[in-house]
Amino acid sequence: MLNVKKTPADRLIDFVIYAVMAAIMLITLYPFWTQVVISLDGAGVDGAAYASGIVLLPSKLTFGSYKLAFKFDAIWNGYAYTVLRTVLGVLLSIVFTSITAYPLSKRDLPFNKYFTGMILFTMLFAGGTIPSYLLIKELHMMNTIWALVVPGMIGAFNVLIMRNFFRAIPEELEESARVDGAGYLRIFAQIILPLSKPVLATVALWVGVGHWNAWFDSLMYITDPNKQVLQVVLRKIIIQNDTSDITQIIQNIGKNTAYTGRQLQATIVMFSIIPMLAVYPFIQKYFVKGVMIGAIKG
Amino acid sequence: MNDTVIVSGAEARLAGKKRDKAMLRRSKMKKIKQYRVLLLMMVPAIVYYVVFQYLPMYGVLLAFKDFKILKGIMGSPWVGLDLFRTIFHDDYFYTVLKNTLIISLYKLLFGFPVPIVFALLLSEVTNGKYKRVVQTVTYLPHFISWVVLAGIFFSFFSLEGPLNTIIRFFGGNPVLFLADAGYFRSILVITGIFQSFGWGSIIYFAALSNIDPQLYEAAIIDGAGRFKRMFYISIPMLVPIIAIMLILSMSGVLDAGFDQIFNMYNTQVYNVADIIDTYVYRKGIVEMSYSYATAVGLFKSVVALILIFIVNRIVKLIGGKDHALW
Numbered sequence: 037m038l039n040v041k042k043t044p045a046d047r048l049i050d051f052v053i054y055a056v057m058a059a060i061m062l063i064t065l066y067p068f069w070t071q072v073v074i075s076l077d078g079a080g081v082d083g084a085a086y087a088s089g090i091v092l093l094p095s096k097l098t099f100g101s102y103k104l105a106f107k108f109d110a111i112w113n114g115y116a117y118t119v120l121r122t123v124l125g126v127l128l129s130i131v132f133t134s135i136t137a138y139p140l141s142k143r144d145l146p147f148n149k150y151f152t153g154m155i156l157f158t159m160l161f162a163g164g165t166i167p168s169y170l171l172i173k174e175l176h177m178m179n180t181i182w183a184l185v186v187p188g189m190i191g192a193f194n195v196l197i198m199r200n201f202f203r204a205i206p207e208e209l210e211e212s213a214r215v216d217g218a219g220y221l222r223i224f225a226q227i228i229l230p231l232s233k234p235v236l237a238t239v240a241l242w243v244g245v246g247h248w249n250a251w252f253d254s255l256m257y258i259t260d261p262n263k264q265v266l267q268v269v270l271r272k273i274i275i276q277n278d279t280s281d282i283t284q285i286i287q288n289i290g291k292n293t294a295y296t297g298r299q300l301q302a303t304i305v306m307f308s309i310i311p312m313l314a315v316y317p318f319i320q321k322y323f324v325k326g327v328m329i330g331a332i333k334g
Numbered sequence: 335m336n337d338t339v340i341v342s343g344a345e346a347r348l349a350g351k352k353r354d355k356a357m358l359r360r361s362k363m364k365k366i367k368q369y370r371v372l373l374l375m376m377v378p379a380i381v382y383y384v385v386f387q388y389l390p391m392y393g394v395l396l397a398f399k400d401f402k403i404l405k406g407i408m409g410s411p412w413v414g415l416d417l418f419r420t421i422f423h424d425d426y427f428y429t430v431l432k433n434t435l436i437i438s439l440y441k442l443l444f445g446f447p448v449p450i451v452f453a454l455l456l457s458e459v460t461n462g463k464y465k466r467v468v469q470t471v472t473y474l475p476h477f478i479s480w481v482v483l484a485g486i487f488f489s490f491f492s493l494e495g496p497l498n499t500i501i502r503f504f505g506g507n508p509v510l511f512l513a514d515a516g517y518f519r520s521i522l523v524i525t526g527i528f529q530s531f532g533w534g535s536i537i538y539f540a541a542l543s544n545i546d547p548q549l550y551e552a553a554i555i556d557g558a559g560r561f562k563r564m565f566y567i568s569i570p571m572l573v574p575i576i577a578i579m580l581i582l583s584m585s586g587v588l589d590a591g592f593d594q595i596f597n598m599y600n601t602q603v604y605n606v607a608d609i610i611d612t613y614v615y616r617k618g619i620v621e622m623s624y625s626y627a628t629a630v631g632l633f634k635s636v637v638a639l640i641l642i643f644i645v646n647r648i649v650k651l652i653g654g655k656d657h658a659l660w
Contacts, residue, residue, distance in 0.1 A: 057456065070496065158383065161639050166624050167390035170407075170624065186382075220369075271481045316474065
């Protein structure tokens with residue numbers, strides 16, 4: 037852009053915009069920060085009032101509630117199922133979405149229109165909650181990890197994104213490989229996939245975060261309380277305010293502990309979002325890229 | 335003489351058509367053979383889509399049946415439109431429908447402009463590093479599940495929370511915000527904006543960064559200040575994408591935000607917060623009225639489908655074929 041000298045009025049506007057942006061960031065982060073402070077606040081240990089109201093810093097730093105939460109088996113159980121479903125879900129999704137998208141990227145594949153139509157239609161209309169629930173029940177997938185990873189395995193939108201990406205790969209590459217005697221499978225595995233790392237990574241991230249945060253399917257399809265994912269364990273403690281398990285643990289430890297349910301709730305919130313907060317700044321730009329790829333119509 | 339020509343001409347055309355068809359079929363067979371590996375690769379997807387996407391669509395038949403779990407969908411007796419009659423005579427259904435429409439229209443009215451304004455302001459930030467930090471921070475809530483966000487808002491709006499502390503400081507009476515039907519919808523709208531405005535701004539931000547810088551340069555030479563540049567270049571360039579996003583969001587007008595409401599509502603606010611999706615869950619999964627819940631869900635899906643067709647039509651009329659969904 038042209039380099040124009042900024043007038044004092046311009047500088048003032050700049051200052052205001054920068055300040056507004058800073059305020060927006062504060063508003064976005066503050067609710068999360070309150071959880072950090074409440075979870076770390078040690079005032080209650082001395083019998084003083086817990087952090088409440090407008091919290092800025094813990095009055096006394098303690099990791100006591102974290103130590104307590106570590107003893108909470110349901111959380112580790114939930115973590116294990118969440119990690120399992122995320123890994124399994126991402127692997128299955130990537131494998132099956134890519135082998136679906138590759139044939140569709142060939143414009144003159146026989147029946148291409150019908151296949152694409154069949155996939156696209158699911159973006160417009162779905163059976164809904166109850167029929168899906170009954171289907172999983174009749175397939176005897178209730179209480180299995182498959183009920184969480186299989187139903188969403190091949191998303192129509194992801195197929196489209198991958199198909200468009202595959203189409204953008206120069207055809208000459210494939211043709212020369214075919215002249216050299218490579219079949220479609222070999223071309224797909226050795227040429228297309230290695231060239232498609234950006235789109236594979238993007239879709240993997242989308243699917244992965246989806247699985248990490250998913251809870252509704254686990255709530256519906258998993259009735260065994262020992263097989264619930266972390267989000268459902270959280271829901272029980274935070275939303276349904278069912279702290280009986282926590283109380284049980286506190287009693288088992290036998291200490292007359294000063295930690296309130298609310299502080300433990302905050303700690304458990306931190307448990308679930310710390311992994312996300314840790315990786316999020318590094319992967320965020322890939323998500324943006326994914327949105328951009330998705331926004332391009334093809 | 336003439337007759338024979340005509341007849342043989344017709345015959346020839348017929349034979350030609352047959353030949354063409356046969357050739358087409360042969361070339362199609364050849365193509366299928368050529369692409370057989372690729373067609374085989376489609377098999378898992380076809381099985382998946384038939385089983386997990388189309389079988390539930392078939393399950394929609396439940397809405398027209400008196401479902402007996404032991405008899406299955408096929409064996410249960412037909413009841414025609416009886417369930418829909420029951421629904422349309424059910425006062426609570428209208429409460430739920432009204433809530434759905436009100437909440438999602440409120441969200442649209444107040445939430446829709448926020449990402450646009452935010453994108454416009456952020457595009458005025460010239461320091462690249464600062465811009466990236468703001469983006470990273472504001473996108474964050476989009477990646478946190480509503481279970482966790484609801485937990486955070488519970489403590490935020492609780493009696494000892496920051497908001498009530500401020501109210502007390504100014505001498506007011508503390509309010510149980512999340513159990514108060516008068517506040518609940520506003521809280522849904524505000525927390526909804528909190529969660530999505532940053533992420534929602536990406537599309538506008540992308541549109542803004544695609545504007546030819548020469549336009550701005552020309553405007554600067556002509557003596558346009560930054561407000562004039564915003565009003566006469568940035569905003570007009572955003573109008574097509576705004577129109578399309580607005581129309582697209584109309585098709586989701588019966589989705590008022592299941593994840594958010596399901597995690598934040600409670601029995602005290604059902605009257606103002608229960609939406610179609612939460613109602614379907616409670617009726618179907620909790621109370622096991624499968625047929626009734628399916629019928630309510632079907633009503634929603636069909637209205638949504640019709641809306642999508644209308645929306646596509648409007649997008650075509652306004653934005654031209656390029657922006658339409660199909």
